[in-house]
Amino acid sequence: MLVRQGALFVGIDSLNIDDTEDLSRPAHTKLLGAGIPICEHMTNLAAVPLSGGRLHAVPIAWVGGASFPVRAYVIV
Secondary structure (H helix, E strand, O other), X not given: OOXXXXXXXXXXXXXXXXXXXXXXXXXXXXXXXXXXXXXOOOOOHHHOOOOOOEEEXXXXXXXXXXXXXXXXXXXX
């Protein structure tokens, strides 16, 4: 649904957007395959306005790995 609706970015407030027991990782496969970045482990998402905010998700300088930490925040 997120791919069909044209999502540009997906943020989630849990450990993983996929069931960690499902090694096929369907959400990661579909979203990343469509060029949609995923940010997991986010907090306080209820405070983000539905419109008018600007998300910054700044990665640290790190080469390699399948995932990497970011400093994510919204400017309202």
